[in-house]
Amino acid sequence: MxxxxxxxxxxxxxxxxxxxxxxxxxxxxxxxxxxxxxxxVPPSVPTSRWDAQEPVQTPEGQPITDMGTACDAGCVSCEYPGLQWVVGIEQTFLWPQLSRTFLETGFTNSLGSIDYINDSALGSVDGAYLTAPRFTLGVRGECWGLVGRYWDASAWANTFIPAIPDSTQSGTILFDTFRAYTIDLEVQRRFCWRNWNMLGYLGVRHASASNDRNMWFQNTFGSDFLENQAFAGQQYNGTGLTFGVFGMRPLFCDDGALKVYFRNRYSVVWGNGQAVAQTEATAQNAVAFATSTDGALAIGDGGMFIAEVGWGLQWDTCLRCFPARAFFRTGMEWQYWDANAGVAVGSTSAADVVTASSYATTSAADLMFDMVGFTIGAGITY
Structure with a gap:
């Protein structure tokens, strides 16, 4: 049983x-x-400092092994405790729109009165695109970081028109230079907002911008010789505060490395602005010669406001065989610069020898311009 x-x-x-x-x-x-x-099971041998650390945990206690896994739990990334070097380079492609006054020359003789006015993109960087690199270098911990940044945009343009004697087509040379650069040193603070991985920053900025323009004119009409020149320069240099925020989140919440980002940066600097204008006019015939030169310079103290706004896509991933994180980003960028140093000058010159006369006039004031374009960049945190 x-x-x-x-x-x-x-x-x-x-x-x-x-x-x-x-x-x-x-x-x-x-x-x-x-x-x-x-x-x-033999203990695993760390192959990098990533393996030597404890896995990052979400608020629910689940380990995170890659960027974007914690999309719904906040902004958890593959960052590990300790300091990391931050190295990056971007190339910005911008189209400046310069709010400038005019350069003008002209003459009067038997052909009538002819004026040459330059207030457009002819022989100018106004409206033409320029390239500007942006370098980033710093150190960042789990929450705080200290980062420096340098951005430099410069361009020049010129136009030459050959003279045809005894005609209204006179020899003309237009030359234009433009430069703007910034140097930043800022403290960064990481934080999370919903599903956004955020960086707030506050620091010191030095900013400089300048734009010089020159217009030269010359021609002969029988025994009459005419020559004019007009020059205008604008400049600003200042140091002050810069602050803003950068945000990034996965474009898709399924462990993707593709992310969307935005950044806003605003700066208020204090310094001095300068405006200069100079003109020269010459007229000559067989029996007479006349020339005139005039110039003006204004220097003033004041502030400048700078706004920078950008948005785009970033590919971001941890490197498996190297204790670092790499990124590649591309997007749109808009900048606005507005100086208020209270400077404005003008200059006019004229010469007359009865049979012919010539003149030149110009003016210059505070710098104000905006630039729009796109940016391509890459970097690494180690």
Whole structure:
């Protein structure tokens, strides 16, 4: 007779019954399992400082092994404790729109009165695109960082028109230079807002911008010789505060490395602005010669406001064989610069030799311009 044994003994242990007869023995699961040989798992040898750290945990306690895994739990990334170097380079491609005054020259003779006015993109960087690199270098911890940044945009343009004697087409040379650069040193603070990985920053900025323009004119009409020149220069240099925020989040919440980003930066600097204008006019014939030169310079103290706004896409991932994180980004960028140093000057020159006369006039004031374009960049945090 077979009988089930009841009692408090654990399933799988030997159970004996007081009654005579065979005793049913349930399978010795625990004993068999205990007798199986389980191969020892050697401890993993860290191949990088990433492996030597504990996995990052989400608020729900789940480990995070890649960027974007915690999309719904906040902004958890593959950043690990400790300081990291931040190195990046971007190339910006911008189209400046310069709010400038005019350069003008002209003459009057037997052909009539002819004026040459330059207030457009002719022979100018106004409206033409320029390239400007942006370098980033710093150190960043889990929350705080110290980062420096340098951005430099410069361009020049010129136009030459050959002279045809005894005609309204006079020899003309237009030359234009433009430069703007910034140097930043800022403290950064990482924080999270919903699913956005954010960086707030506050620091010191030095900013400089200048734009110089020159227009030269010359021609002959029989025995009459006419020559004019007009020059205008604008400049500003200042140091002050810069602040803003950068935000990034996965474009898709399925462990993707593709992210959307935005950045806003605003700067208020204090310094001095300068405006200069100079003109020259010359007229000459067989019996007379006349020339006139005039110039003006204004220097004033004041502030400049700079706004920078950008948005785009960033590919961002941890490097598996190197303790670092790499990114590649591209997007749009808009900048606005507005100086208020209260400087404005004008200059006019004229020369007359009865049979012909010439003149030149120009003006210059505070710098104000905006630039729009796109940016391509890459970098690494190590």
């Amino acid at each position: 077979f009988a089930w044994a009841a009692g408090t003994q654990a399933f799988g242990e030997d159970i004996l019954d007081d009654s005579s007869g065979p005793v049913f023995r349930p399978p010795l699961i625990k004993q068999v399992a205990a007798e199986e040989t389980v191969p020892a």
